[in-house]
Amino acid sequence: MSELINNSEKRKELLKHMIQELHQGKAPEAVREQLIQLMQKVPYGEVVEVEQELISEGILDEKEVLKFCDMHTEALEGQIDQSNAKEVPENHPVDVFLKENKELLKVVQLIRNEIKSLIEINATSLSDPLLKIKGWFNNLMDVDKHYRRKENLLFPYLEKLEITGPPKVMWGKHDETREFLKAALETLEHSGEISPEELPSVYELVFEPALNAVADMTMKEEEILFPMSMDKLTDSDWYDIQEQTLEIGFCLYDPPAQWEPDGIKTSSKEKVEDLNRIQMPSGSFTKSELLAILNSLPIDMTFVDKDEKVKYFSQSKERIFDRNRAILNRDVKLCHPPSSVGIVEQILEDFKSGKETNAPFWIQMGGKFIHIEYVALHDENGEFLGTLEVSQDLTEKRKLEGDQRLLSYSKNTEDE
Amino acid sequence: MSELINNSEKRKELLKHMIQELHQGKAPEAVREQLIQLMQKVPYGEVVEVEQELISEGILDEKEVLKFCDMHTEALEGQIDQSNAKEVPENHPVDVFLKENKELLKVVQLIRNEIKSLIEINATSLSDPLLKIKGWFNNLMDVDKHYRRKENLLFPYLEKLEITGPPKVMWGKHDETREFLKAALETLEHSGEISPEELPSVYELVFEPALNAVADMTMKEEEILFPMSMDKLTDSDWYDIQEQTLEIGFCLYDPPAQWEPDGIKTSSKEKVEDLNRIQMPSGSFTKSELLAILNSLPIDMTFVDKDEKVKYFSQSKERIFDRNRAILNRDVKLCHPPSSVGIVEQILEDFKSGKETNAPFWIQMGGKFIHIEYVALHDENGEFLGTLEVSQDLTEKRKLEGDQRLLSYSKNTEDE
Numbered sequence: 001m002s003e004l005i006n007n008s009e010k011r012k013e014l015l016k017h018m019i020q021e022l023h024q025g026k027a028p029e030a031v032r033e034q035l036i037q038l039m040q041k042v043p044y045g046e047v048v049e050v051e052q053e054l055i056s057e058g059i060l061d062e063k064e065v066l067k068f069c070d071m072h073t074e075a076l077e078g079q080i081d082q083s084n085a086k087e088v089p090e091n092h093p094v095d096v097f098l099k100e101n102k103e104l105l106k107v108v109q110l111i112r113n114e115i116k117s118l119i120e121i122n123a124t125s126l127s128d129p130l131l132k133i134k135g136w137f138n139n140l141m142d143v144d145k146h147y148r149r150k151e152n153l154l155f156p157y158l159e160k161l162e163i164t165g166p167p168k169v170m171w172g173k174h175d176e177t178r179e180f181l182k183a184a185l186e187t188l189e190h191s192g193e194i195s196p197e198e199l200p201s202v203y204e205l206v207f208e209p210a211l212n213a214v215a216d217m218t219m220k221e222e223e224i225l226f227p228m229s230m231d232k233l234t235d236s237d238w239y240d241i242q243e244q245t246l247e248i249g250f251c252l253y254d255p256p257a258q259w260e261p262d263g264i265k266t267s268s269k270e271k272v273e274d275l276n277r278i279q280m281p282s283g284s285f286t287k288s289e290l291l292a293i294l295n296s297l298p299i300d301m302t303f304v305d306k307d308e309k310v311k312y313f314s315q316s317k318e319r320i321f322d323r324n325r326a327i328l329n330r331d332v333k334l335c336h337p338p339s340s341v342g343i344v345e346q347i348l349e350d351f352k353s354g355k356e357t358n359a360p361f362w363i364q365m366g367g368k369f370i371h372i373e374y375v376a377l378h379d380e381n382g383e384f385l386g387t388l389e390v391s392q393d394l395t396e397k398r399k400l401e402g403d404q405r406l407l408s409y410s411k412n413t414e415d416e
Numbered sequence: 417m418s419e420l421i422n423n424s425e426k427r428k429e430l431l432k433h434m435i436q437e438l439h440q441g442k443a444p445e446a447v448r449e450q451l452i453q454l455m456q457k458v459p460y461g462e463v464v465e466v467e468q469e470l471i472s473e474g475i476l477d478e479k480e481v482l483k484f485c486d487m488h489t490e491a492l493e494g495q496i497d498q499s500n501a502k503e504v505p506e507n508h509p510v511d512v513f514l515k516e517n518k519e520l521l522k523v524v525q526l527i528r529n530e531i532k533s534l535i536e537i538n539a540t541s542l543s544d545p546l547l548k549i550k551g552w553f554n555n556l557m558d559v560d561k562h563y564r565r566k567e568n569l570l571f572p573y574l575e576k577l578e579i580t581g582p583p584k585v586m587w588g589k590h591d592e593t594r595e596f597l598k599a600a601l602e603t604l605e606h607s608g609e610i611s612p613e614e615l616p617s618v619y620e621l622v623f624e625p626a627l628n629a630v631a632d633m634t635m636k637e638e639e640i641l642f643p644m645s646m647d648k649l650t651d652s653d654w655y656d657i658q659e660q661t662l663e664i665g666f667c668l669y670d671p672p673a674q675w676e677p678d679g680i681k682t683s684s685k686e687k688v689e690d691l692n693r694i695q696m697p698s699g700s701f702t703k704s705e706l707l708a709i710l711n712s713l714p715i716d717m718t719f720v721d722k723d724e725k726v727k728y729f730s731q732s733k734e735r736i737f738d739r740n741r742a743i744l745n746r747d748v749k750l751c752h753p754p755s756s757v758g759i760v761e762q763i764l765e766d767f768k769s770g771k772e773t774n775a776p777f778w779i780q781m782g783g784k785f786i787h788i789e790y791v792a793l794h795d796e797n798g799e800f801l802g803t804l805e806v807s808q809d810l811t812e813k814r815k816l817e818g819d820q821r822l823l824s825y826s827k828n829t830e831d832e
Contacts, residue, residue, distance in 0.1 A: 131754045138750040249745035283728030292793035292801050312699030329665035334554040338547045343825050363819045377708035385708050403779045409759050
C-alpha cells in the first residue's frame with residue numbers, strides 16, 4: 001500500500017483507471033470513496049498528466065473529458081495535493097486571478113442568498129429585487145475578461161509547453177459558462193414576466209447553472225490550473241502576461257500595484273507593446289481616438305515641456321486663444337509679449353523648483369468669463385515634466401441652476 | 417560668344433574663374449559687371465556645381481567659400497536662371513519654406529522701418545518702441561526651426577546625392593545668423609541702456625547684421641537651394657521630409673493643409689514615426705508627458721469606444737466619481753444600474769446615429785456643483801469613434817468674481 005502511494009507511476013495508473021470507471025458509468029460517490037480510501041492526496045501535476053494521457057492515448061476525446069470534467073472535479077474535490085505548490089507573490093497575475101475569484105464568489109453568494117430569501121418569504125413583488133439581481137449578473141459578466149486572459153495570455157504558454165489538453169477542456173467550460181450567463185441575462189431582460197411561482201424553477205434551470213459554472217471554475221483554477229501554471233511558467237512569462245493584462249482588462253478587481261519581479265530583463269519588459277494602441281495605466285486608445293478625445297474636451301490646452309519649449313496644443317473647435325503650429329518647439333519665453341514675459345518666467349521657475357504647482361487666472365471679456373490655469377506636470381517619481389496651460393470659457397456653466405439629471409435626457413430630446 | 421553661352425563647360429569655367437577673381441580681391445562690382453556682360457543668366461545648377469568643384473579641387477576650402485558666400489550672392493544677385501526650375505506644389509515642404517521666408521522678411525521690414533523712423537524723428541523715449549522691437553526679434557528667432565529643418569531634414573538628402581559643399585556652407589551661415597540674432601536679443605535685454613544717440617550705431621553694428629543675415633539667406637535659398645533641391649529630390653523624399661517637419665516645427669507660418677502627392681507608397685508614409693513620441697497634428701508628447709497631462713486636467717474623463725466598451729478613464733488626484741480598472745473592456749451597459757441603463761443606451765444611440773453630439777447634466781450634491789457632459793467623438797472623416805464622459809467640480813470656479821490677471825501672479829506669491 002505505501003509502495004503504491006509513493007510510486008507516481010502506479011498512482012497515475014490508478015487515477016486513470018478511476019477516471020475510466022467514471023466514464024463507464026460508476027457513480028462519482030463510489031469512486032470518490034474509493035479514491036479517499038486508496039490515497040490521501042493526489043499531487044495536482046499528476047491529475048493534469050493523466051488527463052493529457054487519456055486524451056493522447058485516445059481513451060477519451062476532449063469532448064468526453066469535458067463531459068466528465070465536472071464529475072472529476074466533484075470526485076477530486078479537496079483531494080488535490082498543493083503542498084508543493086509555489087507561493088503566489090502579491091499582484092502576480094495568479095494573485096490577480098485569485099482575488100478576482102473571490103469577488104466572483106461574493107457576487108454568486110449575493111445572488112443565491114437573495115433568491116433563496118425571496119423564495120423563503122414568498123415575495124409577491126419581484127420587480128425591484130430582480131433589477132438588483134440583474135445588476136449582479138451584469139457584474140458576473142466581467143468573468144469574460146478573466147476567461148479571456150486565461151485563453152489568450154495564459155493558455156498559449158501552456159501550449160508551448162505541450163500542455164494542450166487541460167486548456168482545451170477549460171476553454172470549453174468557459175464557453176459553456178458564457179452561454180449560461182447570457183441565458184440568465186436574457187431571462188432577466190424580461191424579468192417582468194417571471195411570477196413568484198415560477199421563481200424557484202427559473203432559479204434552478206437558468207440562474208443556478210450559471211452561478212454553479214462560475215463557482216466551479218474558480219475551484220478548478222485554484223486546485224489545478226494555477227498551481228500547475230505557477231510550476232511551469234517562468235517569471236519572465238508571467239511578466240509578459242501582466243504586461244498584456246490591461247489590453248483585456250480585470251474582472252471586478254483592480255490590483256493596487258504592479259508585480260515587479262527581480263531580474264526581469266528590460267528586453268522582455270519592452271517587447272509586448274501593441275503598436276496600434278497607446279496603453280496607459282488606466283486603459284488605452286488608438287491615436288485617432290486620442291486625437292478626438294483631446295479635441296472634444298470642453299477645455300483648451302497648451303503643453304510646454306521641461307525645457308520650456310511649446311510641444312503641443314489642442315485643436316478644439318472653438319479655441320478661446322488661437323494657436324498656430326508655428327509656435328511648436330518655440331521657447332515659451334519667445335511666445336509672450338516682452339512686457340509680461342517676466343511673470344511667465346516666474347511661474348515656470350516656481351513650478352520647476354516645486355514652490356508652486358498651480359497658478360489660476362480669470363478674466364471677463366466681451367461678456368465672457370474665461371478661466372486660465374497653469375498646472376505643473378510631474379511623472380510618477382515626482383520629476384518635473386513641464387507646464388500645462390488650460391483655458392475654458394465658463395460663461396454658460398456659471399449660469400446653470402438647479403439640477404439636470406441623467407433621467408431627464410429622453411424628455412429633453414422629445415421636446416426638440 | 418554664343419558658343420560660350422551655350423556651352424555649359426565653358427560657362428562653368430568662366431564662373432569658376434570669376435569666383436577665384438573675387439577670392440583674389442577684385443571688387444565685387446567689377447566682377448558683377450563682367451558677369452552681366454559675359455552672359456545673361458547662369459543656370460542655378462551650375463553655380464552649385466562650381467562651388468562643389470572649387471571645394472573638391474582644393475582651390476578654396478569650405479571656410480573660404482563661406483567667407484566669399486555673401487560676395488558671391490551680391491555678385492550673382494538676380495542673375496541665376498530659374499526658368500528650368502520645377503513648379504512648387506502648394507503645401508509642399510518647399511512651399512512652406514517659401515511662405516516662411518515671406519513672414520521672416522515682413523518682420524525684418526517691420527524692424528527696419530521702426531528703427532529708421534525712430535532715428536528720423538529723433539525719438540527721445542525708446543523704452544516702448546524697443547520692447548516692441550524685442551517682440552519682433554523674438555519672432556525672428558523662429559528662423560532657427562526653419563534652419564534646423566534644412567539642416568536635419570533637407571541636407572541629409574542632398575548629402576546622399578553627394579551634394580555636400582553647399583549644405584556645409586549654408587550651415588555655417590545659419591550659425592552665423594543665430595549668433596547675430598542672439599547678440600541682438602542680448603542687447604535688447606538691456607534696452608534701457610540704449611540712448612537715442614547710440615541707436616544708429618547699435619542698429620548698424622548689432623541689429624542690421626542680424627536682419628541682413630536673415631534676409632540674405634532667404635535669397636540664397638530661393639535662388640539656389642530650393643530650385644536645386646526641387647530638381648534632385650523625389651516626391652517620396654519630400655514626403656518623408658514633410659512627415660518629420662512637425663518634429664522640428666514651423667517658422668512664423670502654419671500651412672493650412674498637408675501636401676498629398678500622388679502615388680506615394682504607404683510604406684514610405686509609415687516609416688518615419690518616432691517611437692518615443694506620440695505625434696499629433698498639432699504637436700507631440702511622450703507617453704509619460706501624456707499621462708501627466710491627462711491626469712492633471714481639472715476634469716475627469718471616461719472613454720467608451722464605438723463598440724460601447726469602456727476603454728480608458730483618467731486618474732486625476734481627486735476624481736469625482738471613482739473608477740477602477742475592472743471596468744476596462746466592460747460593456748458600458750453593464751456598468752450602469754439596470755434602472756438607468758435605458759437612458760444610457762438612448763444617448764449612445766443618438767450619438768451613433770448623429771442625432772445628438774452632446775448631452776450635458778449637472779447636479780448639486782453636498783454643497784458641490786458637479787457638471788457631467790457626454791460628448792460624441794468623431795474622426796476627421798466624421799466616423800463615429802465613441803463617447804467621452806467629462807465631469808468636473810465647478811463649485812469654486814462658479815464663485816469667482818472680477819478678474820485675476822497674469823500680472824497679479826508675483827504679488828500673490830509674495831503674499832504667501
